[in-house]
Amino acid sequence: MTSKRSNIAPLAWQVSTLLAVLVAWQWAAVTNPTTHLPPLQLIFTRYLDLLWGDLLWSAVAPSILRLLIGFSIAVLFGAVLGIVIGSLRWFEPFLRPVIEYLRFIPAVAVLPAALLVFGATDTMRIFVIAFGSVFPVLLAAIDGARRAEELLTDVARICGLSTAERLFRVTLPAASPLIFAGIRIALSIALVMMVISELIAADNGLGYYILRSQRLFQTANVYAGVLMIGTIGLVLTLFLLTFEKRVLAWHRGWRGLSNTKSA
Amino acid sequence: MQPIICVEGVTKAYNESAPILQDVTFKVEPGQFTAVVGPSGCGKTTLLRCIASLMQPDTGSVLHRGQQFKEPPSWLSIVFQDYNRSLFPWLTVRKNVAFGLRDKNGRAERVLAALRSVGLEHAADLYPWQLSGGMQQRCALARSIVVTPQLLLLDEPFASVDAQTRTDLQDMVMDICRRMSLSALLVTHDIDEAVFMADKVVVLSTRPARVVEEIEINLPRSRDQLSTKESPEFLHLRHRVYTLVRQQAHKSTIVASTDRT
Structure with missing residues (x-):
């Protein structure tokens, strides 16, 4: 009885907090109508336009596509390069300063340069997204590869695996818990870079949609666009967590066990 | 000889x-x-x-x-002292044993035979960290004999x-x-x-x-x-x-x- 109540109570609080915010918004919008405080139903209608109206193809789809391509490039490139760099123990110290320097450059600062090099193209936007999100993955993969158990590498050598096979069958899985932690950080950066890259010289995408709506004083559209970006982030994170839960099931069990052992 | x-x-x-x-x-x-x-x-x-x-x-x-x-x-194959560092924690016992087998032919049977000879056939689908120390070392032993060294x-x-x-x-x-x-x-x-x-x-x-x-x-x-x-x-x-x-x-x-x- 008590446990049931304690399970329901937080959910009830969460729902009522959300409701309170919505009610307060709506009350303010109705009693004091201004352009920057549109009523909820208007925002919701615009949001639905984005979800399955024409805007899905002109605003949401291009954004998601750029995000997925840029983010996938970052994950693949970061993981593979990181594993290789981390495994070359003598080489890593030479490369470290360069990587540490590059990762402190905010991807936003690279945007004008990317615009010069690639022009106002999808390639430029994808590049900026990938550049921004590659470093958490790259650094995590380097660290993960360096921490991989050397004895496992010995086992793989005894089993006659080539260097490339060792990297993919031993170092990569051993580093995967850290890589996934990097990927989660990378996703939020990719989302930021997606929006920013679409604020400059764009003619489609969510960033462009929000910017244009703001210039036309279509406040409800701006809010709907912002909500849509939040939705994309949430859905992608949920996908990622589900995938991670499956791939890293062994790690939770293993870590959980070693924790209880040490305790 | x-x-x-x-x-x-x-x-x-x-x-x-x-x-x-x-x-x-x-x-x-x-x-x-x-x-x-x-x-x-x-x-x-x-x-x-x-x-x-x-x-x-x-x-x-x-x-x-x-x-x-x-x-x-x-x-040649080796059994190391540290079983909990020499087994792959992301692979089941069966896959750990199969790790060193290059030949796809009859792989499942050979793995099963190796597991049987160390008495681990019932634990084939568990992960190493779910086993006791002795069982983990038997798994490592099975991995080293499956290649018939x-x-x-x-x-x-x-x-x-x-x-x-x-x-x-x-x-x-x-x-x-x-x-x-x-x-x-x-x-x-x-x-x-x-x-x-x-x-x-x-x-x-x-x-x-x-x-x-x-x-x-x-x-x-x-x-x-x-x-x-x-x-x-x-x-x-x-x-x-x-x-x-x-x-x-x-x-x-x-x-x-x-x-x-």
Whole structure:
């Protein structure tokens, strides 16, 4: 009885907090109508336009596509390069300063340069997204590869695996818990870079949609666009967590066990 | 028939002032169970890594049936001491055992046969970390015999398990070696274990390790934890090996104390 109540109570609080915010918004919008405080139903209608109206193809789809391509490039490139760099123990110290320097450059600062090099193209936007999100993955993969158990590498050598096979069958899985932690950080950066890259010289995408709506004083559209970006982030994170839960099931069990052992 | 392994004048040093192995020479004959004992820290594991070609000796050579080899060869497999660091935590027991099998043909059957010979067929789909220490080491053992090697290298394989499990594993390893007619090279600091399991005990000196003496163990091959270990021959051999190892350990303390003065 008590446990049931304690399970329901937080959910009830969460729902009522959300409701309170919505009610307060709506009350303010109705009693004091201004352009920057549109009523909820208007925002919701615009949001639905984005979800399955024409805007899905002109605003949401291009954004998601750029995000997925840029983010996938970052994950693949970061993981593979990181594993290789981390495994070359003598080489890593030479490369470290360069990587540490590059990762402190905010991807936003690279945007004008990317615009010069690639022009106002999808390639430029994808590049900026990938550049921004590659470093958490790259650094995590380097660290993960360096921490991989050397004895496992010995086992793989005894089993006659080539260097490339060792990297993919031993170092990569051993580093995967850290890589996934990097990927989660990378996703939020990719989302930021997606929006920013679409604020400059764009003619489609969510960033462009929000910017244009703001210039036309279509406040409800701006809010709907912002909500849509939040939705994309949430859905992608949920996908990622589900995938991670499956791939890293062994790690939770293993870590959980070693924790209880040490305790 | 040429020896399975012929270690000839192997010397190894990580830095010039402190050599680990000094002119180590001995043989492992086909079907023979050889044990290498020595004071702790004398370089047994380094020797084993040189034999497995996981590292190259500075001078001297390791020959297999008269031939040199550079990479870890397929006719050899190793069981390491640290089972919880040598098994892949992301693979099930079955996949851990299958890891070293290149040939897809009959892979499932071979894995199952290996698991059966270590009594782990019921745990095939569990992860290593779900098993007890002894079971994990049996999984490592299954992985090393599934490739049907000619030589089994055992690096203190029973050092991290409890006493009861240790004797069970000893019996299991001896039984497997006999059934598969494997040659084995056991590195251990446990003198009882060495004398009980081996046909020949190689005693190493303190650092830098060289072979002090090779002792043939002429105990009958069907060995029993109780009757063999109580037999006068066993006690006599154990005494001999023990004395040699203790002399070496004593020497190292003298060297250490003269170093200090």
